[in-house]
Amino acid sequence: MRPIFFLREALRALKRNAVPSFAATATVLVTVLVLGIFIPVVQATAGAANQVRGKVIADVYLKTDATAADADRVGALIRSESMVKSVQYVSKQQAYAEERKQNPEAYQLLGSNPLPDTFRVTPKNPDDINRLRDALEPLSPSGGRAPVDKAIDEVRNREQDTSKILSVTRVVKLTMALLAGLLAIASMLLIANTIRLSLYARRREVEVMKLVGATDWFIRWPFVLEGVIVGVIGGVLAILMLGVVKITVVDPLAKDFALIAAPSTINFPALIAVLLAAAIGVSALGSGLSLRRFLRV
Amino acid sequence: MAATERHIRRRRRRDDAHRPEAPRPPATGAVVSFSAVAKRYESGDTALAGITFDVFPGEFVFLVGASGSGKSTTMRLLIKESEPSSGEIRVAGRDLAKIPRARVPYYRRNLGVVFQDYKLLPNRTVYDNVAYALQVTGGSRREIRAKVPDILRLTGLSTKLHNFPDQLSGGEQQRVSVARAFVNHPPLLIADEPTGNLDPETSIGIMQLLYRINQTGTTVLVATHDVAMVDKMRRRVIELAGGRIIRDEQAGAYAARENTREFAIRMRSAQG
Numbered sequence: 309m310r311p312i313f314f315l316r317e318a319l320r321a322l323k324r325n326a327v328p329s330f331a332a333t334a335t336v337l338v339t340v341l342v343l344g345i346f347i348p349v350v351q352a353t354a355g356a357a358n359q360v361r362g363k364v365i366a367d368v369y370l371k372t373d374a375t376a377a378d379a380d381r382v383g384a385l386i387r388s389e390s391m392v393k394s395v396q397y398v399s400k401q402q403a404y405a406e407e408r409k410q411n412p413e414a415y416q417l418l419g420s421n422p423l424p425d426t427f428r429v430t431p432k433n434p435d436d437i438n439r440l441r442d443a444l445e446p447l448s449p450s451g452g453r454a455p456v457d458k459a460i461d462e463v464r465n466r467e468q469d470t471s472k473i474l475s476v477t478r479v480v481k482l483t484m485a486l487l488a489g490l491l492a493i494a495s496m497l498l499i500a501n502t503i504r505l506s507l508y509a510r511r512r513e514v515e516v517m518k519l520v521g522a523t524d525w526f527i528r529w530p531f532v533l534e535g536v537i538v539g540v541i542g543g544v545l546a547i548l549m550l551g552v553v554k555i556t557v558v559d560p561l562a563k564d565f566a567l568i569a570a571p572s573t574i575n576f577p578a579l580i581a582v583l584l585a586a587a588i589g590v591s592a593l594g595s596g597l598s599l600r601r602f603l604r605v
Numbered sequence: 606m607a608a609t610e611r612h613i614r615r616r617r618r619r620d621d622a623h624r625p626e627a628p629r630p631p632a633t634g635a636v637v638s639f640s641a642v643a644k645r646y647e648s649g650d651t652a653l654a655g656i657t658f659d660v661f662p663g664e665f666v667f668l669v670g671a672s673g674s675g676k677s678t679t680m681r682l683l684i685k686e687s688e689p690s691s692g693e694i695r696v697a698g699r700d701l702a703k704i705p706r707a708r709v710p711y712y713r714r715n716l717g718v719v720f721q722d723y724k725l726l727p728n729r730t731v732y733d734n735v736a737y738a739l740q741v742t743g744g745s746r747r748e749i750r751a752k753v754p755d756i757l758r759l760t761g762l763s764t765k766l767h768n769f770p771d772q773l774s775g776g777e778q779q780r781v782s783v784a785r786a787f788v789n790h791p792p793l794l795i796a797d798e799p800t801g802n803l804d805p806e807t808s809i810g811i812m813q814l815l816y817r818i819n820q821t822g823t824t825v826l827v828a829t830h831d832v833a834m835v836d837k838m839r840r841r842v843i844e845l846a847g848g849r850i851i852r853d854e855q856a857g858a859y860a861a862r863e864n865t866r867e868f869a870i871r872m873r874s875a876q877g
C-alpha cells in the first residue's frame with residue numbers, strides 16, 4: 309500500500325510540475341551525454357599516452373669482442389632484474405641487416421660490421437627507466453659509470469626521447485584527469501541546482517505537509533522516487549543517443565583509427581551501467597538531500 | 606445534522622474508558638496550559654513576556670489583540686513550530702519541550718490547525734487535500750473514502766470535491782482548511798486569524814463552522830483581531846497586548862447553550 313502510494317504521489321508531482329520536471333530530465337540527459345562521450349575520450353587518450361610510454365626502452369650494448377657465452381650471461385643478468393618487463397636480444401648481424409635496410413648507401417661504404425650486440429630492455433614502469441639504468445651501470449665514486457658485467461660496453465636510455473615522452477604523457481594524463489574531475493563536479497552541481505530549483509517552487513507544499521503532521525520520510529519518499537524517475541528517463545534517453553552515435557559514427561571509424569579502437573577503452577555495456585547508476589544516484593540523492601532545508605519547520 | 610451527530614458519537618467513543626493509554630491531563634484537567642511562557646527572538650524583540658493561562662476541555666476561547674501582541678507567537682508555540690525561551694507549555698498534560706524533534710509530526714496529528722492563508726496544497730483537489738491529512742497518519746483507503754465526503758458535507762463543500770484550491774472563493778478555501786483540520790477528529794483545534802482575509806458575512810459562516818465543531822466537544826482556540834466578532838460570539842476571551850495578558854474574561858455573557866442556527870441568527874442580527 310505504502311510504496312504504491314508514494315509512487316502515485318511522485319507521478320502526480322511530475323505531472324503537475326511538468327516544466328521543472330522536464331528541466332531536470334533535460335539536465336540529466338545533457339550531463340550523461342557529455343559524460344558518456346568524455347569518459348571514452350579520456351580513456352582513449354590515456355591509453356594512447358600509455359602506448360607511447362611503452363616505447364621507453366634502454367639499450368644495453370655489449371663490447372664488440374663479446375662472445376655468445378658473454379651475451380647469454382648478460383641476458384640472464386638483465387632478466388633477473390625485477391624492474392624489467394621484457395628483453396629483446398639483437399645480434400650484430402640482425403642489427404646490421406636492419407640498419408642497412410634503412411640506409412643502404414651509408415652501409416655500402418662500410419667494409420665490416422661496426423655494430424655491437426644489443427639488448428633492448430623494456431621496463432615494467434616507464435618511470436623506472438633511470439633506476440634501471442643505474443642498476444645495470446651503477447655510478448662509480450669517481451663520477452663515471454661502471455657496468456655490472458665486464459662484457460657490457462655501455463647502457464643508453466635514449467635520454468632526450470625518454471624525458472620528452474615521459475613529461476608530455478604525464479601532462480596529457482594530468483590534464484585529462486583534471487578535466488574529468490571538473491566535469492563530474494560541474495554535472496553534479498548542475499543537477500543538484502536544477503532539483504533544488506524545482507523543490508524551491510514547492511517549499512510551501514512541504515511546509516503544509518509538515519504542519520499537517522507528516523513525518524520527514526513520508527514527505528521525502530515521493531521526492532526521492534521523483535528523482536529516480538527523472539534520472540531513469542534522462543539517463544536512458546542519453547544512452548539511447550550515445551548508442552545511435554556509436555553505431556552510426558564511431559564503429560565505422562574504429563576500423564581506421566587506432567585511437568578509437570584503443571583496447572583499454574571501457575566497453576559499451578559497462579559504460580551504460582556506470583552512466584545509468586550515476587544519473588539515478590545523483591538525482592535521487594540530490595532530491596532527498598536538497599529537501600533537508602525545507603523540512604525544518 | 607446527521608454528520609455532526611456522527612462526529613459527536615466518535616468523540617465520545619474516543620473518550621471511552623477502553624483507551625487508557627492516553628495520558629490523563631493533570632489535576633486541573635486543562636487541554637492547554639501555559640505557565641510563565643516567554644519568547645524572545647534573537648533580534649532582541651520580546652514577543653511574549655511570560656503568559657499564564659489554561660484552556661479546559663470543550664471550551665471555545667478567543668485570543669485577541671492588535672498585531673504584534675503575541676497571538677501568532679502563541680499559536681506557533683502551540684504547534685511546536687518554535688520553542689519558548691522560558692516557561693512551560695502543556696497540551697493534554699504533555700510537556701511540549703519534552704517532545705523530541707522526530708515525534709513532532711505525531712504530536713501535530715492530535716491537533717487541528719487552521720491558518721489565515723489556508724495553507725492548502727495547490728495541486729491537489731479539495732478531496733485530496735482533506736484526504737492527505739488521513740494519508741499522513743496511515744489511514745486506509747476505505748477509511749478515507751468513508752470520512753472525507755462526510756467531513757466535506759459537514760463543511761458544505763459536497764459540490765466542490767474535485768475543484769482545485771485556486772478555483773474556490775476565500776471562504777470556501779477556509780472551509781477546506783477547517784475540514785482538513787477536523788477530519789482526524791482532534792481533541793484540540795486551533796485557528797490563527799481564520800477570518801483575517803474574509804468578508805464579515807463569510808466570516809460568520811466560518812465561525813459558525815468552528816462553533817459547530819466546538820459543539821461536538823472539541824476544544825477550540827481562535828486567535829483573531831476582529832473584536833466585533835468576538836463580542837458577538839460571547840465566549841471566553843484572552844486579550845494580549847505587548848506580550849502580556851491584559852484581560853481573561855470567562856465570558857460572563859455566555860449565551861445559554863444555543864444550537865448552531867440560533868447562534869447564526871444572533872450573529873447576523875448583532876451585525877445589522
